Amino acid sequence: MSDLIRTLQGFRASRLLRSSDGRKRRRALDSLHLRLESNQQDLQAIIPLLTKVVEKAPDAEIWAAAFELITPPAQLPAPLEELIPPETPESSVELTAFRAPTTPKTSGPLEKFTTPNKPENAPPPSYQTPTVHNTAGIVNSSETRVHFDKELQMELGTSLSIGVPGFEDAFFGGVSNLQSIANTVFEKCQQGHNPPFKQKKGGWQGWPSGAHEPKVLDWFQRIMRTFLGLAAKYHGTPRPQMKILRQSNKPLPDSVSWRKLDIGFVRNPRHRGPVQFDWSHVLVPGELKSNPKEDTHESTWLDLARYVREVFNTQESRRFVQGFTLCGSLMRLWEFDRLGGIASSAFDINKDGLRFVSTVLGYLWMTDEQLGFDPTITSNDAPRYITITKGDTTERLVIVNMIRRYSAINGRGTVCWKVHPEGDPSKRFVVKDSWQYPERDEEGEYLLKAAERGVDHVARYYHHETVRVGGKDDTIVGNVRKELDIRGAENAYKMIAKMKKEEEKKKDEDLVRSLSQLMAQTTAPALATTAPAFASTAPKENKEETPMRDRVHRRVVLRDYGQPLYKASSRVALLAALESAITGMWR
Amino acid sequence: MNEDDSTWPGFLIDLDLAIKERRLKTSGAFDKTGTKVFMAIGALAGKLHSFMHDLESFFWVLLWICIHYNGPNEPPRVVSRFENWNYMDTDQLAIMKAGIVTKHPFLTTMIEHVTPYFQPLIPWLWQLRMKVFPNGQEWEIEDEGLYEDMRKILRAAMLDPEVLAE
Numbered sequence: 001m002s003d004l005i006r007t008l009q010g011f012r013a014s015r016l017l018r019s020s021d022g023r024k025r026r027r028a029l030d031s032l033h034l035r036l037e038s039n040q041q042d043l044q045a046i047i048p049l050l051t052k053v054v055e056k057a058p059d060a061e062i063w064a065a066a067f068e069l070i071t072p073p074a075q076l077p078a079p080l081e082e083l084i085p086p087e088t089p090e091s092s093v094e095l096t097a098f099r100a101p102t103t104p105k106t107s108g109p110l111e112k113f114t115t116p117n118k119p120e121n122a123p124p125p126s127y128q129t130p131t132v133h134n135t136a137g138i139v140n141s142s143e144t145r146v147h148f149d150k151e152l153q154m155e156l157g158t159s160l161s162i163g164v165p166g167f168e169d170a171f172f173g174g175v176s177n178l179q180s181i182a183n184t185v186f187e188k189c190q191q192g193h194n195p196p197f198k199q200k201k202g203g204w205q206g207w208p209s210g211a212h213e214p215k216v217l218d219w220f221q222r223i224m225r226t227f228l229g230l231a232a233k234y235h236g237t238p239r240p241q242m243k244i245l246r247q248s249n250k251p252l253p254d255s256v257s258w259r260k261l262d263i264g265f266v267r268n269p270r271h272r273g274p275v276q277f278d279w280s281h282v283l284v285p286g287e288l289k290s291n292p293k294e295d296t297h298e299s300t301w302l303d304l305a306r307y308v309r310e311v312f313n314t315q316e317s318r319r320f321v322q323g324f325t326l327c328g329s330l331m332r333l334w335e336f337d338r339l340g341g342i343a344s345s346a347f348d349i350n351k352d353g354l355r356f357v358s359t360v361l362g363y364l365w366m367t368d369e370q371l372g373f374d375p376t377i378t379s380n381d382a383p384r385y386i387t388i389t390k391g392d393t394t395e396r397l398v399i400v401n402m403i404r405r406y407s408a409i410n411g412r413g414t415v416c417w418k419v420h421p422e423g424d425p426s427k428r429f430v431v432k433d434s435w436q437y438p439e440r441d442e443e444g445e446y447l448l449k450a451a452e453r454g455v456d457h458v459a460r461y462y463h464h465e466t467v468r469v470g471g472k473d474d475t476i477v478g479n480v481r482k483e484l485d486i487r488g489a490e491n492a493y494k495m496i497a498k499m500k501k502e503e504e505k506k507k508d509e510d511l512v513r514s515l516s517q518l519m520a521q522t523t524a525p526a527l528a529t530t531a532p533a534f535a536s537t538a539p540k541e542n543k544e545e546t547p548m549r550d551r552v553h554r555r556v557v558l559r560d561y562g563q564p565l566y567k568a569s570s571r572v573a574l575l576a577a578l579e580s581a582i583t584g585m586w587r
Numbered sequence: 588m589n590e591d592d593s594t595w596p597g598f599l600i601d602l603d604l605a606i607k608e609r610r611l612k613t614s615g616a617f618d619k620t621g622t623k624v625f626m627a628i629g630a631l632a633g634k635l636h637s638f639m640h641d642l643e644s645f646f647w648v649l650l651w652i653c654i655h656y657n658g659p660n661e662p663p664r665v666v667s668r669f670e671n672w673n674y675m676d677t678d679q680l681a682i683m684k685a686g687i688v689t690k691h692p693f694l695t696t697m698i699e700h701v702t703p704y705f706q707p708l709i710p711w712l713w714q715l716r717m718k719v720f721p722n723g724q725e726w727e728i729e730d731e732g733l734y735e736d737m738r739k740i741l742r743a744a745m746l747d748p749e750v751l752a753e
Binding site for chain 1: 638641642645648649652655656659663704705707708711734737738741742744745750751753
């Protein structure tokens with residue numbers, strides 16, 4: 001197969017084929033070839049092409065089959081299915097529901113690519129392209145899903161804590177009037193002729209039994225509209241900033257590998273009319289599962305973490321990202337930052353109706369800062385500014401563009417921007433933000449020293465600071481997580497390990513029992529000696545406790561900017577840059 | 588890197604990974620920092636930081652570029668056996684790298700994997716390897732002369748007609 005693609009690649013015709021976006025087909029063939037080589041291509045999808053070749057079909061048909069194979073699904077005509085606007089004109093609050101289409105679209109020649117009746121846990125779609133962005137520190141990689149999950153798992157590793165006491169206070173406590181609004185709304189939800197919430201009749205009325213994803217989405221949208229209507233009626237609430245809309249089963253664009261988001265709160269665009277939503281609009285991603293048991297499954301958390309990483313990647317001024325999982329009617333609230341993730345305890349939305357009301361309204365009423373955006377960086381309208389504090393005065397730097405970023409959740413989260421001082425567009429500075437372990441020496445101090453000693457070949461110092469948010473040094477433990485004590489929580493992976501261990505132990509006991517039964521019946525001496533070994537195969541618990549960690553949000557401003565080494569315009573330029581960099585290191 | 592300014596073609600931007608010279612204690616930071624594929628063998632193996640590791644990193648950066656880039660206007664390629672370096676644990680990668688810098692594996696690697704555009708650099712990669720890995724092995728004694736040795740090789744390479752011809 002690989003050879004066939006290679007042959008096709010070699011044809012002049014492949015160079016002439018262009019897709020609607022002007023991308024050269026041959027490039028697409030190249031990527032298909034790559035996917036084949038790395039076993040990423042779903043072989044099923046290739047069968048039509050192979051059949052044409054084997055049947056010695058006319059060239060035109062072979063090309064047509066090849067064309068279909070390399071056409072990415074993003075080109076499918078998939079219009080947004082906007083919902084009717086919410087009833088209260090005041091509130092444009094909505095919830096995004098990206099979900100599987102209930103009816104397959106009219107079929108065209110490309111339709112073979114969509115698999116509308118795909119089972120819930122189907123493998124990633126075969127058209128997944130090799131990716132462009134990189135995880136932190138992952139270079140020149142096609143980032144296959146298997147690798148990626150392994151890496152994500154290692155990255156989050158032991159840094160997920162769940163059941164953190166005080167989680168809601170820390171992240172929802174600052175939302176003004178939330179408790180009183182939620183109380184009123186929940187009270188009203190239990191009154192009237194046909195109340196939405198009946199404690200004695202299983203909680204929320206209309207909650208889909210079985211909790212199938214599309215039905216939960218419908219229900220979620222309806223109930224949110226109810227909450228908003230009630231909140232607006234009794235409180236004259238501030239204008240919320242989020243929006244509901246429904247998209248067909250189309251992965252969000254601008255994403256590493258077109259990951260599909262189940263549900264999420266997105267920013268409400270200012271203009272009216274159809275909007276193409278992408279990851280840069282997602283404010284609070286969510287993950288839906290129908291089985292409540294999945295609340296404690298690693299795969300659920302990794303799914304959410306994957307979305308969170310997309311959000312971090314497309315929104316570089318994020319200090320943290322909030323999210324939620326809803327497994328059956330079990331809800332859990334999450335927060336991810338550069339130290340990993342923490343989560344609240346789980347609650348049943350049908351038993352604890354008030355908590356559900358205040359969660360939903362809380363997400364809708366949070367300010368940008370409460371949602372996790374860095375207030376020292378303006379987010380929307382161009383030109384965007386970064387504000388720095390030099391002594392007693394503040395200075396604004398105008399963002400020209402972003403020049404580098406990494407995409408690990410748990411890590412330094414380094415982002416660089418090319419900027420110029422406000423009012424002086426001729427100058428070029430670089431701003432570099434990162435989350436450093438506090439015990440590491442400050443990079444800014446080195447740069448300052450280098451500048452004082454007149455060291456060449458080290459980027460020229462302009463300014464450094466610890467970013468301050470809400471009047472405090474921006475640290476994860478103290479500022480982002482509001483001093484929450486995660487030692488009161490369970491480490492998610494240890495919890496899984498414990499569960500596995502108990503299962504293993506039970507299996508071992510069963511095994512020993514059946515072995516001894518067996519031994520009682522036979523007199524085989526070999527078995528007698530191996531039995532104790534079986535009994536001790538349970539995995540040993542890792543006793544090592546990780547100390548409390550923290551990261552601090554540091555910002556360095558340099559007078560120089562450059563390009564990555566690999567962008568050198570010639571071999572000599574590359575060597576010169578390396579030579580110069582070595583010189584800079586030596587001094 | 589800033590090519591517009593000839594006195595200033597390269598500068599270091601990642602000083603957050605810089606560690607004061609001849610420091611005896613490790614920083615106490617929790618993680619091994621740096622992009623894994625560019626890390627020195629000793630750093631991957633968790634040894635105490637040395638400036639020798641930083642110099643060795645330059646070698647890996649150059650080798651990586653020569654394998655993945657085929658000229659200024661072409662996009663990088665993915666080479667599966669090197670892509671895997673991203674996903675190995677650090678100990679495995681240390682062993683892998685130590686294997687590659689020995690004489691024959693290094694030759695084979697260069698011949699098979701350096702892109703056509705960077706093939707003129709093969710003799711110079713070879714020379715750098717001889718300095719960074721004396722006898723094809725990881726260094727044992729810190730040698731400040733390595734800075735100058737590497738710069739000399741890079742400067743000589745810049746004058747090589749084969750390298751200049753483009």
